[in-house]
Amino acid sequence: xxxxxxxxxxxxxxxxxxxxxxxxxxxxxxxxxxxxxxxxxxxxxxxxxxxxxxxxxxxxxxxxxxxxxxxxxxxxxxxxxxxxxxxxxxxxxxxxxxxxxxxxxxxxxxxxxxxxxxxxxxxxxxxxxxxxxxxxxxxxxxxxxxxxxxxxxxxxxxxxxxxxxxxxxxxxxxxxxxxxxxxxxxxxxxxxxxxxxxxxxxxxxxxxxxxxxxxxxxxxxxxxxxxxxxxxxxxxxxxxxxxxxxxxx
Ligand code: PGA
Numbered sequence: 391x392x393x394x395x396x397x398x399x400x401x402x403x404x405x406x407x408x409x410x411x412x413x414x415x416x417x418x419x420x421x422x423x424x425x426x427x428x429x430x431x432x433x434x435x436x437x438x439x440x441x442x443x444x445x446x447x448x449x450x451x452x453x454x455x456x457x458x459x460x461x462x463x464x465x466x467x468x469x470x471x472x473x474x475x476x477x478x479x480x481x482x483x484x485x486x487x488x489x490x491x492x493x494x495x496x497x498x499x500x501x502x503x504x505x506x507x508x509x510x511x512x513x514x515x516x517x518x519x520x521x522x523x524x525x526x527x528x529x530x531x532x533x534x535x536x537x538x539x540x541x542x543x544x545x546x547x548x549x550x551x552x553x554x555x556x557x558x559x560x561x562x563x564x565x566x567x568x569x570x571x572x573x574x575x576x577x578x579x580x581x582x583x584x585x586x587x588x589x590x591x592x593x594x595x596x597x598x599x600x601x602x603x604x605x606x607x608x609x610x611x612x613x614x615x616x617x618x619x620x621x622x623x624x625x626x627x628x629x630x631x632x633x634x635x636x637x638x639x
Contacts, residue, residue, distance in 0.1 A: 395635040396592050396615035398429040399622025405432050415625035417444035426635040441476025451479035457500035469508035479511035485556045495538030503541050506548050513550045514539050520557035529576050536580040546590035552617040558597025574612035601630035608635050
């Protein structure tokens with residue numbers, strides 16, 4: 391059976407206590423959006439309180455985790471700590487972490503395994519830069535990222551992959567429907583090359599998803615949900631995106 395589309399919000403480094411109100415509003419609306427799985431990933435400082443105020447009506451996740459469970463890693467947070475705070479998922483390998491923190495695909499794979507170890511859904515991000523796309527290398531770039539970032543044993547219950555073209559993140563520019571379809575079909579092929587167990591792994595699209603383009607994107611071949619940045623900060627906008635997810639047969 392196909393899984394529901396996953397509509398995930400990535401708040402990045404945004405959100406203070408007052409913004410918990412938005413999470414509460416999203417949780418209150420979730421009952422009328424039963425055809426989508428809803429997840430909000432606030433900054434780590436809000437994970438525990440977000441989990442508390444939503445009380446399981448939506449899932450709460452982290453935005454990154456360390457590969458180890460504990461130890462002398464000042465400033466880092468482990469997957470176990472996220473789980474202990476009430477998280478059910480964690481984003482790993484977001485392009486902002488790959489770029490600003492020099493994260494390699496090998497490290498991302500270890501973080502995904504840490505997520506599994508702690509019982510979290512790992513949302514593994516891949517995506518090409520603008521220059522890689524202009525040079526026609528986008529399919530190869532994502533293929534290599536998938537091969538190196540997705541650990542052996544990935545399956546739908548433990549893993550989602552997010553395709554986020556770097557040039558579409560926070561820019562208001564979205565990949566065309568044809569480009570999204572071509573890349574998602576390619577990613578599915580790459581996943582299946584790794585293992586049959588990835589057959590039902592959801593492939594999310596991310597990059598300037600908003601209410602106006604969500605329905606079209608979510609109806610695209612092999613798109614199993616969305617990873618939403620800017621438009622996830624306001625409950626109303628985010629819920630309109632989630633409502634655009636359609637019932638799958
Ligand atoms: P955006 O961010 O929706 O603001 O483009 C998406 C993301 O980085 O996950």
